[in-house]
Amino acid sequence: MSSRRRTALAAGSAAVAAALALAGCGGQGFDDSGNDDAEGLTSSDDALTILYGASGEAETQAIEAALAAWSEESGIEATAVAATNMDQELSQGFAAGSPPDLFYLAPEKLAGYAANGSLEPYGDLLANKDDFYPGLVQNFTLDGEFYCAPKDSSTLALVINTDLWAEAGLTDADIPTTWDQLDAAAAALTSGDTVGLAFGAEYQRVGAFMAGAGGRLVSEDGTTAVADSAENTEALEYVKGHLEDGTFAYAADLGAGWGGEAFGKGLAAMTIEGNWITGGLSADFPDVDYKVVEMPAGPAGQGTLQFTNCWGMAADSPNQEAALDLVEYLTSADQQLAFSEAFGPMPSVQSAADTWSTDNPELAAFLAGADYATGVPTAAGSAEVIADFNAQLESLAAGDPAQILATVQGNLEAVVG
Amino acid sequence: MALKAPGRRARREDARAGWLFTLPVIAVLGLFLLVPVLMALWVSFSDWTGRGSPLAPGVGFVGFDNYAAITSGGGLAERNFGIALRNNAWYVLLVVPLQTGLSLLLAVLVNRAVLRGRGLFRTAFYFPSVTSSVAITVLWLFLFSTSGAVNQVLGWIGLNGPNWFNDPRGIVHVALGGGNGPAFLTGSDFLGVTWWDWLSGPSVAMSALVLMAVFTTSGTFMLLFLAALQNIGPELDEAGRMDGATAWQRFWRITLPQLRPALFTVLTLGLIGCWQVFDQIYTGTQGGPGKTTVTPAYLSYEAAFTDQAWGQGAAISFVLFAIIVVFTVFQRWALRERDTSKRVARRLAKEARA
Structure with a gap:
């Protein structure tokens, strides 16, 4: 009897030890102390991972081509991962302390992730931040802080x-x-x-x-x-x-x-x-x-109504400076026009509007709507x-x-x- | 006496060896079952927001706040939970009796020695159970689409089939001819859902899922009943026949009582499976139309992964756990072996006196 109880105790303490070990693993995410400061982006040689929800083959190819071009320019490796269930995969990444560096983020999800500190607000650091439509920026501004760059728009x-x-x-x-x-x-x-x-x-x-x-x-x-x-x-x-x-x-x-x-x-x-x-x-x-x-x-x-997504950046990303550079590349007028041609979204920057309207005269009504559209x-x-x-x-x-x-x-x- | 000491030592060594052999399983179950369950229990009492480990120092204990949010306060979380419980309760109420009855019927049919091609029927009835639930769900979505096979067949007999998976109306409400309920039912509510809505019955969409559950699980439970039926010797049945009992009486009075353990297993498994229904919802309807196919299991997932309300999601799953335990205990009590011997003994004694 007593030996059985001892063994049960041993099994119990093994379970507790395992729980503590798990806690130890997950806790690492909190050690990146530099993250609280918006100016101090992390920097390293780490490769970037981009999580995106593809609308189809065209989007996958366009994103992979853009990443390959950027990698060649910057010398930093970037891998695109297509999400099958965006919410679930993001949540798992945040909980494990190893989220993707950049990801598609819907405006209605912004507040939740921002509240638990998963997001790095980088909007004000963007070189092209004044080029974005103010209405779109509004979608990703929380308590006066511009969190992430709108990646496209739709009306x-x-x-x-x-x-x-x-x-x-x-x-x-x-x-x-x-x-x-x-x-x-x-x-x-x-x-x-x-x-x-x-x-x-x-x-x-x-x-x-x-x-x-x-x-x-x-x-x-x-x-x-x-x-x-x-x-x-x-x-x-x-x-x-x-x-x-x-x-x-x-x-x-x-x-x-x-x-x-x-x-x-x-x-x-x-x-x-x-x-x-x-x-x-x-x-x-x-x-x-x-x-x-x-x-x-x-x-x-x-x-x-207007819809948009942004390029969310993880607070736990080890290489945020590179991620910022990548966002600037992906939201540049040229790259957005290329995306638009490949899979149809409208650009989120004003400098691309004229070219887009000229290229897509039959879709001008969508862009015209951006002038009076309401966000969700x-x-x-x-x-x-x-x-x-x-x-x-x-x-x-x-x-x-x-x-x-x-x-x-x-x-x-x-x-x- | 002299032999006792080495015997005890041998027993102790046996015990040690036994623990050694079970250790891998204990470790695996502990790591992948017990620890996650305990962590989820902690999350349900914490304000963890989904970033980093729930056991990290920054996560606070909030007592029963998460449980309070889903059971009181009048918010959306409470109403969602009420709706999910309503939906699932109707689902259980319909699926469990139907699948138990159907599987018992099928088992009795394919158990008969005179049935030709028994093997074929057994395989055919069991087939839906071994098919992936995702595949069956997709099949169901096609069968029950507006212009699908089911509505075509209903059309042959002059019925205008509903738009199954897009029809949020409760079937009890439909049967009552629509309209608003009496004031004493619509005026007050429980868990944010009015009594009138609790009584709505499963929606038309949920009814299609009920049919699917009965279709897919009856085969499995038929197998359990079949195994039990084959364990029953023919003697009692023959004795009943000698006493002049009809086939109907022999089934109810002789066969069914002997199936009690199998019946308990089937009811318990059915009940647990029905309260946990998730994959059909996740792949099929995502809770729609009008939230009428949201179940607590799906709501728990949605609350955690989509709405980042991890504590509430965990709380929902533990309430669900409690519901299942309560129902199972109740069932165990209701189906217990009743002490009939006393009554029989009394009667025998009376007969002996006479």
Whole structure:
């Protein structure tokens, strides 16, 4: 009996020792004491690892080519790793104290990672920091600190199937610039198995109408939740009305995974998507002829949503100076135009705008939207609030817009300010 | 007496050898199971934010704060947890009885000696169990898509099938014809979910997942029942036949009571598996539509990895652990061997007196 207890004790202390050993391993991440100082970036000969979420083969190739070119120039090795699950792989890296040096970072994830000190704020050290669109920089600024360089931008616009447009007897003069004209066009285009306009059941699409009505989820300075405004209610009432009369539909209700698929399959004559749709359509539906126009103006004028990601830099990276140099290289006008040509994103720097518009005249509506676009909320925890909002938007046709917005308001108040 | 001392020493040496042989397993289980579980338990009581080790000096003890956040306070975390529990409770309520019943039925069918091609049926019923759940989930997404095979078949008999994986309506609500519930149900709530919503039933999307779980697991449990059935000797059944019991009576009164251990295993495994459902959600629906397929296991993952609320994620998993333990203990109690001998003895004694 006593020997058994002794052995159990021994096993127990072995487990404790193992736990302590684990603690010892993980704790190393806290030893890099120089990291707290924004000016003092770490520097070493270590190779860089870049974690990215690829939209497809084109993006992978473009990034690898850019890294190879930079490595040749700088003499520092850089490896690109495609993430299969960005959140999970980043979290594992941060917890283990060995994160990738640079990574794609969505604005709604910024606050969470910044709060636990995983991110190195380097925005103000960028040589080209004044070249970025201020609206984009706003997405990555937290408590007055510019954390990371926007790597690209996207806006939503109205995409029109020109064949179905002509079949319905519509001409260029009918291209909608107001909600009323959109009503008329959607009604004319709705017939048989085709609805006028389809888009995803999410804030990231429906929000374009909220912007057109002059509504936002969070005030411009990011300090107050303003989700339950009359403007937002008006926008949701408008969408609800058309979901009910059948001229608008959610892509999922048509049996499509996203707006682009519904559009490509001809289930919808119009859709609201960002500039990534061009890649999707040319890959899956090369025969569809389409035209991109700006979002029709709502009661409060033109409005759309803007999306962006940044190049996040890890606080635990051993070679931040090289990483900074790489970011400057990747966000330069030339390199962003090359990315744009390869896989479609719009540049995040103003100096590339003119060339981009000249190169892509048919997509000019996307860039035009950048002038009046609204960003998505970025406070810590807002991603969860938007996920909840999206869940409620799915049943908007049967729901009560004011009640949905009241829930969102309550949830947002808990995370904003 | 003289022999006793070396015997004891030999026993001690045996014990030592025994520990030596089990040491690798203890070390492996300790390192990869016990230590992580204990660390997760610590995380659920800490304010760890996901950077560096949870055992590092900067991480503080916050008591039951994380548990409080998911069970009270009226925030989104509480409502999400309530919704996840609601979804999973309906899932368990439907899957466990259905899979147990179906697997027992299948086992009885393929156990019959007269059945031709028994091997073929056994293999066919078992096949879904050995297929990867990811593959089955993808198959299900196709079968239950708007224009998928299931809706086509429903169309033949004039039914307009729902948009399965995009339909967040609860089936109980649908059966009641939609609309809003009575005020006494919508007026008050538990864990941020109104009683009316607790009673919504699984959503149409979740119902498709229920069917999938029944489809995939019945084969495994059929095997357990089959093994138990083959262990039952024919004597009692023959005795029952001699006494004039019908096949139905023999099954309920003679066969089923002998299957009690197998039944306990199946119910317990089914219950644990159902409360832990994760991969179908992760690969299939990601909690949608309208959060109606979020389960605590998936919510725990989301809270930790997506929302960086590591303490809450760990807290959810320990609440889930507690739920499973409570249900298992209850089941053990409900299915215990009842002391029938006393009653039988009394009756026998009465008969003897008469």
